[in-house]
Amino acid sequence: MTFRLLVALSPHGFGHAAMTLPIxxxxxxxxxxxxxTLYSSLPRSLLASRLSYGFEYIDGIDDFGLVMTSATRIDLDATARAYNLRHLDWQNRLEAEVARLEKARPDLILANVPYLTLAAAKALGIPAIALSSLNWYDLYRAYLGDRPEADQVLERILVSHGGASKFLKFAPCLPMEALARVTELVPLGPSARLGLKDPKGLRSKLEVPASERLGVIAYGGVAQRLPVEDWPVMAGWTWLVPADWGVKRADFRPFEGAGMSFPDLLASSDLVITKPGYGTYTEAACNGVAVLAQERPDWPESAPFDLWMKEHARYLSLPEGRIRKGRIQDEVEHLATCNAPECPHPTGIVEAAIIILKDIKKLQKWL
Known part of the structure; x- marks a missing residue:
């Protein structure tokens, strides 16, 4: 009998998929x-590009996380309204999610980390495992915990996580102490894709000198464009940006012109400019690429990310205004020339796979 595994992925950026699909x-x-079966609202093409195997796809997952106005800015009022509407209509949404899962008929659910799906799994008695570096309970509490309705919303989010038998926490991650009340927390190493390093080949494809340093500008799955046309020219540097930015400068090239997957592109570059985010941080660190990050002091993950990156990568952060104006040359040169620590290994991939496979083997005996 075929074992049916359903993977539910939050569509809030690409990080949830980035850490889950290697597993x-x-x-x-x-x-x-x-x-x-993958269940999300992320583009199917994105998921297919990160998976080496075929899958069924269910679109339209009921999960949003936070309402963003940019890659780093949250619309708090809109987020509060969205949670209020969701929880006022909770029973109907739960019944709809139960119906979706009944139709999919999974034997096990992996969730990163839509809590409505976990609540529906619990209602149906379907085994489930949560996995992530964050959870919506801690993020809601950080941003909206002082609202009058917060206690009720938080309690429902927390109880919903009880639908998971365990929560696999990929380093670096939030502490998640509250979730320990409803599920088992299992700390793991990082999850990240390793790229094929080909710096010579990348420079050849981009038609830049072999001695040229390459910097990637990547802000993850929530679109954000920097005003790079106003940046000063930095001698010896060429910058790689999304083609849809439409940058017309000799020292800028589109990602797509390299003809490489993003992990290979990143691994073959010298530095990435980004925001605090799980996927880019861990992939850069595990591939030995320097990171210049835009500071994001309000983001709950920033503190644990910052500590982990300082230990495992060449890493600096700057205020948003400095990066937007391109006032970064001193930091970029320092990162390009300073000693690099030993690259961390993405041990969380195998660690998580072994844990999940143990559950699959146990369940297969009862199917």
Missing amino acids: INKIKEMVPGVDL
Whole structure:
């Protein structure tokens, strides 16, 4: 009998997919017979580009996380309204989610980390495992915990996480002490894709000198464009940006012109400019690429991310205004020339796959 695994992914940026799909690839490599369904609102093409195996896709997951106005700015009032509407209509939404899961008929659910899906799994008695570096309970509490309705919303989010038998926490991550009341917390190493390093080939494809340093500007899955046309020219540097930015400068090139996957592009570059975010941080660190980050003091993950990056990567952060104006040359040169620590290994991939496969084997005995 085929084992049906459903993977529910929050569409809030690309980080949830970035940390989860390497584990799914590893599971399928170890047990090819597992039947895979992905459930999200992320573009199917994005998911397919990160998976080495076929999958069924269910679009339209009921999860939003936070309402963003940019890659780093949250619309707090709109987020509060969205949570209020969701929880006022909770029973109807839960029943709709139950119906979706009944139709999909999974034997096990992995959730990163839509709590409505976990609540529906609990209602149906479907085994579930949560996995992530964050959770919406801690983020809601950080941004909206002083609102009159907060206690009721937080309690429901917390109880919903009880639908997971365990929560796999990928380093670096939030502490998540509150979730320990409803599920088992399992700390793991990082999850990140390793790229193929080909700095010579990348420079050849971009038609830049072999001695040129390459910097990638990547702000993750929530679009944000920097006014790079106003940046000063930095001698010896070429910058890689999304093609849809439409930058017309000799020292800028589109990602797409390299003809490489993003992990290979990143691994073959010298530095990435980004915001605090799980996927880019861990992929840069594990591939030995320097990171210049835009400071984001309000983001709950910033503190644990900052500590981990300082230990495992060449890493500096600057205020948003400095980066937007391109006043970064001293920091960029320092990062390009300073000694690099030993690259961390993405041990969380195998660690998570082994834990999940143990549950699959136990469940197969009862199917």
